[in-house]
Amino acid sequence: MAWIDRARDVFRRWFRRGAEERALKEEFSFHLEREIERHVAAGQSRADAERAARLSFGSQETYREEVRDTWTPLVDGLAADLRWSLRRLRGHAGFTTTAVLTLGLGIGASTAIFGLVRGVLLQPLPYSAPDRLVMFWQRTADVADDTWHSLRELVEYRKATPSLSDLAGYTTAAVNLAEGEPERVRSAIVSPNFFTTLGVTAELGRTFVPTDGDDAVNQVILSHGLWQRQFGAAPDVVGRPIRIGGRPFTVLGVMPASFRMPLDYREERPTELFRLLVFTPRDAEAWGDRSYYLVGRLQPGATPGAVQGDLDRVHKHWVETVAELRDDALSERAALPLGRLLFRDVRTALFILLGAVGLLLTVACANVAHLLLARGDARRREIATQAVLGAGRLRLVRQLLVESGLLALAGAAAGVAMAYGTVAAVLAFAPVNAIRMRSVAIDGGVLLFACGIALIATLLAGLLPALRLSRTGATDALSGARGEGAAVRPGTRRFLVAAEMALSLVLILCASLLARSYAELRRVDLGFDPSNALAVRVDLAAADYPNPADVIRVHRDVVTRVAALPGVRAAGSVRILPLTATIGDWSIMLEHRERKEGENPNGDWQVVTPGYFEALGVRMARGRAIAARDDEAAPLVAVINETMAARYWPGEDALGKRFHLGTSDQPWIEIVGVSRDVHHNAVIEHNRAEMYVAHAQWPRATRGSARVGMTLVVKTDGDPLALVPRIREEIRAIDRRVPLTDVRTLENVASAALAEPRFTTLVLTVFAGLALLLAAVGLYGVVSFVASRRSREIGVRIALGARASQVRWLVVRDGLMTSGAGVIAGLVVSVLATGVVASQLYGISRLDPAAFAVAPLVLLVVTALASYLPARRAARLNPVTALRND
Amino acid sequence: MAESGFQVPPGTLEMLVLKVLSREPEHGWGIGHRLQQLSRGRFDVNQGSLYPALQRLLAKGWIRSAWQVTDSGRRARYYHLTKSGEAQLAREYESWSRQVDAVRWVLRRS
Numbered sequence: 001m002a003w004i005d006r007a008r009d010v011f012r013r014w015f016r017r018g019a020e021e022r023a024l025k026e027e028f029s030f031h032l033e034r035e036i037e038r039h040v041a042a043g044q045s046r047a048d049a050e051r052a053a054r055l056s057f058g059s060q061e062t063y064r065e066e067v068r069d070t071w072t073p074l075v076d077g078l079a080a081d082l083r084w085s086l087r088r089l090r091g092h093a094g095f096t097t098t099a100v101l102t103l104g105l106g107i108g109a110s111t112a113i114f115g116l117v118r119g120v121l122l123q124p125l126p127y128s129a130p131d132r133l134v135m136f137w138q139r140t141a142d143v144a145d146d147t148w149h150s151l152r153e154l155v156e157y158r159k160a161t162p163s164l165s166d167l168a169g170y171t172t173a174a175v176n177l178a179e180g181e182p183e184r185v186r187s188a189i190v191s192p193n194f195f196t197t198l199g200v201t202a203e204l205g206r207t208f209v210p211t212d213g214d215d216a217v218n219q220v221i222l223s224h225g226l227w228q229r230q231f232g233a234a235p236d237v238v239g240r241p242i243r244i245g246g247r248p249f250t251v252l253g254v255m256p257a258s259f260r261m262p263l264d265y266r267e268e269r270p271t272e273l274f275r276l277l278v279f280t281p282r283d284a285e286a287w288g289d290r291s292y293y294l295v296g297r298l299q300p301g302a303t304p305g306a307v308q309g310d311l312d313r314v315h316k317h318w319v320e321t322v323a324e325l326r327d328d329a330l331s332e333r334a335a336l337p338l339g340r341l342l343f344r345d346v347r348t349a350l351f352i353l354l355g356a357v358g359l360l361l362t363v364a365c366a367n368v369a370h371l372l373l374a375r376g377d378a379r380r381r382e383i384a385t386q387a388v389l390g391a392g393r394l395r396l397v398r399q400l401l402v403e404s405g406l407l408a409l410a411g412a413a414a415g416v417a418m419a420y421g422t423v424a425a426v427l428a429f430a431p432v433n434a435i436r437m438r439s440v441a442i443d444g445g446v447l448l449f450a451c452g453i454a455l456i457a458t459l460l461a462g463l464l465p466a467l468r469l470s471r472t473g474a475t476d477a478l479s480g481a482r483g484e485g486a487a488v489r490p491g492t493r494r495f496l497v498a499a500e501m502a503l504s505l506v507l508i509l510c511a512s513l514l515a516r517s518y519a520e521l522r523r524v525d526l527g528f529d530p531s532n533a534l535a536v537r538v539d540l541a542a543a544d545y546p547n548p549a550d551v552i553r554v555h556r557d558v559v560t561r562v563a564a565l566p567g568v569r570a571a572g573s574v575r576i577l578p579l580t581a582t583i584g585d586w587s588i589m590l591e592h593r594e595r596k597e598g599e600n601p602n603g604d605w606q607v608v609t610p611g612y613f614e615a616l617g618v619r620m621a622r623g624r625a626i627a628a629r630d631d632e633a634a635p636l637v638a639v640i641n642e643t644m645a646a647r648y649w650p651g652e653d654a655l656g657k658r659f660h661l662g663t664s665d666q667p668w669i670e671i672v673g674v675s676r677d678v679h680h681n682a683v684i685e686h687n688r689a690e691m692y693v694a695h696a697q698w699p700r701a702t703r704g705s706a707r708v709g710m711t712l713v714v715k716t717d718g719d720p721l722a723l724v725p726r727i728r729e730e731i732r733a734i735d736r737r738v739p740l741t742d743v744r745t746l747e748n749v750a751s752a753a754l755a756e757p758r759f760t761t762l763v764l765t766v767f768a769g770l771a772l773l774l775a776a777v778g779l780y781g782v783v784s785f786v787a788s789r790r791s792r793e794i795g796v797r798i799a800l801g802a803r804a805s806q807v808r809w810l811v812v813r814d815g816l817m818t819s820g821a822g823v824i825a826g827l828v829v830s831v832l833a834t835g836v837v838a839s840q841l842y843g844i845s846r847l848d849p850a851a852f853a854v855a856p857l858v859l860l861v862v863t864a865l866a867s868y869l870p871a872r873r874a875a876r877l878n879p880v881t882a883l884r885n886d
Numbered sequence: 887m888a889e890s891g892f893q894v895p896p897g898t899l900e901m902l903v904l905k906v907l908s909r910e911p912e913h914g915w916g917i918g919h920r921l922q923q924l925s926r927g928r929f930d931v932n933q934g935s936l937y938p939a940l941q942r943l944l945a946k947g948w949i950r951s952a953w954q955v956t957d958s959g960r961r962a963r964y965y966h967l968t969k970s971g972e973a974q975l976a977r978e979y980e981s982w983s984r985q986v987d988a989v990r991w992v993l994r995r996s
Contacts, residue, residue: 023953024937027914027963031933034915057933 032057078402085403095375096407099368103411103457105770106364108418111442111450113357113763115423117350118449119440121343126258128199129297134164134304134335135262136294136311143266143341145681146582147333149292151284154191157294160314163302168197169292170261174709175245175273176541176739177230184539184741185226187244187273188261192216194277197297205238205253208276216276219252220244223272227254244273246543258439262295265342265437268752287324288587288663296335307335324663328600346434349760352837356510356767359503361453363771365460366496366503367778372404372465373493374781383469396470397463404462412454416447430759468492493782494818500775501822502829505859507768509830510837512851513844514761520843521754527678528578529617530746534720535577536727537742539709544737548699548706552632554734555695555710559609561730567717572612573695573710575605578680579753580711580742583690590648591658591668603644603689604680605661607698607707613639613675615713616746621645623655623673630694636701637694639673644689661693661702669693669701683753684842713746720745760840772859775819776866783815784870794874795882804875811874815867816860823856830855894921894929899939901982902929904967904975907949911966913956914940940965948974 032053039049089096124130136157137147149157154169161167170190177183195207207221220242222230231237231251240251261271298307315330376383383396420442427436538558545551555573563571576583583604590601612618613625621642630637638659645654654674660666677687699706716723721743728740751758787794794807834846844851894902906912906920917940918931943949948971954964967975 023963026961027937030913030960030962031915033960034919038919 028057078398081399081402082406084399085406088403089406092375095371096410099371099407100410100414102364102367102371102774103408103454103461104414104418105774106361107408107412107415107450107453107457108422109415109767109770110357110361110453111415111419111446112422112426113350113353114449115419115442115446116426116435116440117354118446120350120435120438121339121347123438125262125339125342126200126256126260127338130338132298133198133262133338134296134298134307135338135341136296136333137336137341138332139334139336140332142345142682143263144582146584147293148290148584149294150287150290151279151292152287153290154292154294155284156318157311157314160317161296161307161310163299163306163310164296165299166193166197167294167296168194169294170194170277171291171293172261172263172271174537174539176539176737177242177244183230184537184739185272186267186269187275188271189275189277191277194295197295199297200255200259202253203256204235205251207253207255208274212276214278216252217278218247218249219276220249221253221255221274222251223255223259223270223274224257225270226272244275246541249275260437262338262342263293265434267433267437270437287322291584295338304335304337311335343434345756346432348839349756352510352760352840353763353767355836356507356764359507360767360771361457362460363500363503363774365457366500367774368404368407368457368461369464370493370496370778370781372400372462373468373496374785376400376465376469380469393470397466400466400469401458401462404466405458408454408458408461411457412450415453416442416450419446419450426759426763430755432755432759434756435759464492464496493785497775497778497782497818498822498825500771500778501819501859501863502826504768504771504775505823505826505855506830506833507764507771508855508858509826509851510834511761511764511768512855513834513837513841513846513848514757514764516844516848516851517841518754518757518761521683521757524679524683526578526683526750527618527676528746530750531617532716532718532720533615533617533746534714534716534723534727535742535744535746535749536712536714536724536740537709538573538712538731538738538740540735540738542705542708544735545706545708549632551706551708552696552699554738555609555707557734558712558731559611561734562712562714562727563611565723565726565730567723568714569717570611570614570715571712572615573609573712574612574616575607575707575710576680577711577713577749578616578678579683579749582681585689586661587663588659588661588691589663589666591660601648601659603640603691606690606692607695607710608639608692609695609710612692612713615715616678617715618678619676621674621676622653623671625673625675626692626694631696632700634697636667636669636697637672638669639675639692640671641675641677641687641690643677643687644691645671645674647689659691666703667701683750711742757840757842772862775822776862779815779819779863780866780869782818783811783867784873786814787811787870787874791874791877791882794877795879798877799879799883807875807877808868808871811871812864812867815863815871819859819863823859826859827852827856892928892930894931894935898982899931899935900943901975901978903936903939903943904948904971904978907965907967908972908975911952911954911964913962913964915962917965943971946974947971 035053035057036046036049039052040046044052125133127133136149137143138145141147149169151169154167158164158167168191170188172186172188174184175187177185190208192208192212193210195201196210201207202221203224204227205221208216208219212219222237222242227233227237230242231240234240237251238253242249242251255274264270296307298304311333312331315333318325319328319330386396423440423442427440430436538555540551540554545554559571559573562568583606585602586605587600587602593601608626610626610628610630613620620639623639626637626639640654648654648659649657654671657671658668659671660668675692678690679685680688680690693701695707695710698704712727714720714723714727724743731738731740794802794810797810798807830852831847838846902921903917906917906924909920912920914933914936918933918936921929921931940949940951943965944951948968949965950968951963951965953961956962
């Protein structure tokens with residue numbers, strides 16, 4: 001077991017150095033003693049013996065040094081390398097700062113993006129075993145496009161999906177809180193098994209449990225945030241009364257701060273109140289009354305595929321046996337793993353950014369490698385000397401890697417600081433809800449990642465220069481030649497710069513594709529005019545207004561009083577503001593039309609007051625808008641959009657045609673206008689059939705209650721936000737209890753709908769710009785280097801009469817050749833790489849000619865600029881000095 | 887030392903130290919002394935080579951060291967051969983003998 005002995009020896013010596021030193025000293029003095037004794041025994045005097053012994057023994061210090069050299073050479077040498085590298089880095093502050101900042105940029109950006117990816121995609125959802133949860137959703141719809149189910153379907157699904165251990169349903173509603181200042185909050189009405197299905201428990205009190213029934217319908221669970229805001233985080237909140245929508249409730253529990261409803265991740269604000277959904281078998285009779293989201297938990301051992309099998313089976317059965325469902329696109333419904341559904345869109349964007357940041361990091365490393373090489377040229381003599389004196393190649397490589405490692409470490413420290421700032425900025429300024437709603441933070445895992453990146457950066461930046469320099473032929477370097485003979489060929493450095501240019505080109509191309517696509521998105525005609533317009537939510541508490549006539553009167557008063565304000569051009573209210581939430585469709589019956597097989601006429605239903613179309617700036621294609629005369633007593637009228645007119649009355653004039661809501665016996669509604677299509681669910685959507693019914697007539701049209709919650713849209717002459725105080729006063733004058741919430745301009749609404757593409761585009765553009773900057777610095781370096789190496793040749797040319805412009809061109813051409821090679825390589829790579837962003841593009845091809853023409857041009861212009869400085873310097877060369885300088 | 891001796895031939899010091907220690911454990915001074923004796927006074931061991939050589943042998947695990955009290959009652963560091971040291975000595979002896987034979991054959995021919 002020689003190696004064990006040896007390892008123990010090395011180990012012991014390293015850690016017991018002090019003892020070892022003392023032992024050595026004692027051993028030497030013993031040796032000296034014996035030597036003296038020997039001389040004395042040979043008949044010398046004590047003094048002579050001592051002198052002779054010392055003479056023959058020599059300098060103790062030297063021996064000790066030599067003995068020490070045999071100790072743990074690897075570790076000891078490393079410490080020396082460290083000290084040595086630190087000293088060198090301190091001595092070259094300019095170089096060190098540049099390298100550390102460059103690496104810090106790459107590491108910081110990578111760390112920040114990784115922090116986002118980790119926080120948003122890798123961090124588990126706040127449920128127990130979240131990967132066992134599925135949500136029933138349209139297979140192809142994105143998460144913003146709601147998929148609702150009826151209570152009947154919930155009940156039937158429970159029976160027909162053995163691969164689910166639990167299936168819960170919930171719906172959402174906004175409610176008014178009447179504690180202190182009136183406040184409107186998002187609330188959810190959840191089935192009793194909802195919290196147990198998700199596997200979450202309350203922070204205080206309790207959640208609902210499957211055995212809860214009618215006795216718990218007046219109980220409510222608060223979010224952590226609401227508990228803090230409304231109850232000052234009172235520990236004894238459980239059992240206290242709270243008025244919601246004018247009705248009394250009792251607090252049953254408080255959810256932990258981390259809890260979110262699944263779909264909260266797409267919303268601006270989280271759900272803050274949870275009430276119990278209790279229904280009787282009668283409530284669950286209708287198949288088509290769809291307003292519930294369904295969340296299920298997989299049986300142990302079951303897969304989402306098994307649930308899908310259950311779904312497909314039961315859907316087939318329903319289509320065959322249930323008349324109402326015959327025409328529904330049930331086969332589109334899928335059981336999607338929760339995380340996949342919720343972060344489907346943002347995932348692609350984040351992975352694109354992760355890829356982009358990888359490129360940026362590579363460029364940064366190439367640049368530092370470049371700096372190290374450039375400095376290495378200056379150190380060739382020194383390294384050659386070391387090699388001659390016996391330093392092995394491994395030793396030289398290690399020494400150079402230690403230096404780049406130190407740089408990377410400092411870069412990582414700078415990078416982590418940058419990452420903190422970046423993540424904070426993203427959370428503050430990027431209104432991407434899916435990111436904002438997740439607790440993104442730079443934690444231990446992210447820091448570990450930063451260290452890993454630093455290690456990779458060390459190797460990327462340091463290995464190439466280290467290998468190159470350690471190969472330096474000692475004789476070449478030492479043979480005194482100062483000129484071209486001894487210098488490293490610029491090939492390696494040219495290659496690095498060309499690679500940087502190629503990677504930058506890929507980034508610039510992707511960024512410009514996204515920017516072009518974003519511009520296209522901005523150009524999309526939304527069907528309404530968001531300029532100079534304001535939206536505020538006006539919600540009456542249902543309990544305060546039991547009488548529909550009062551609801552209608554208040555909303556009418558609000559609209560007329562606000563419309564009369566100076567500076568207001570038009571005002572009108574609507575059930576759901578475009579681009580803020582989906583509407584949902586409602587089956588309709590068309591007059592003089594039998595329900596045909598495979599046809600299920602329906603439309604997204606809006607409820608509007610007079611003035612709405614004018615305020616939103618929706619033009620009428622035919623007929624008229626909803627007007628003041630369409631009141632409670634007047635004949636029922638509706639406006640439909642062009643898509644609906646074309647779908648149900650193709651080739652006919654829809655004006656004067658009649659339909660009614662629902663499939664049972666409701667009163668007929670006459671179409672008096674056809675409006676232009678409004679993009680309601682998203683900026684990009686398939687046009688959907690939409691119908692607008694007068695708010696005053698809604699209770700008659702549905703034989704139901706009046707809409708208490710409406711969004712008031714105000715078109716103004718000047719700055720719409722300036723009018724908010726006046727509007728608030730007017731509404732207060734009508735009813736003090738009405739909260740004014742969700743105040744925003746329509747510009748903001750339209751802009752928020754594009755938050756995600758804007759975020760991706762912006763970040764990618766910044767990365768592309770940084771990469772280009774680094775590449776330009778690298779190019780500047782290599783062109784200067786080559787120009788200075790050719791100074792003699794240039795001197796000869798000038799002496800022979802070359803004009804300054806010719807000399808400049810000589811140098812600039814060198815830069816253009818180098819980055820030209822990079823551009824060509826980059827274009828080839830881009831043809832493939834743009835496939836990654838293709839899914840994010842709207843309205844342009846991934847091979848968009850404009851982007852492919854502009855990006856290389858940008859690169860070449862930057863190249864010319866970066867080469868011009870060394871070119872100008874070369875042109876000013878004094879030929880006499882240049883020629884003498886040998 | 888009055889009589890001028892030879893330096894130990896390059897590369898043989900470690901082998902010779904092992905040989906000395908194969909007889910009995912010895913301290914640094916003793917090893918030098920024994921080498922001189924055994925070479926009939928021809929080898930003059932330089933302490934500057936001896937102690938680093940001992941450290942190298944320790945590092946390779948061919949010898950071990952321990953503090954012991956000498957006959958005269960003083961503490962001294964004694965070195966002794968390990969099993970792998972014995973094997974190493976045998977290997978080196980073998981290879982050295984071949985070299986010496988080879989050198990002798992060449993010299994005899996010419």
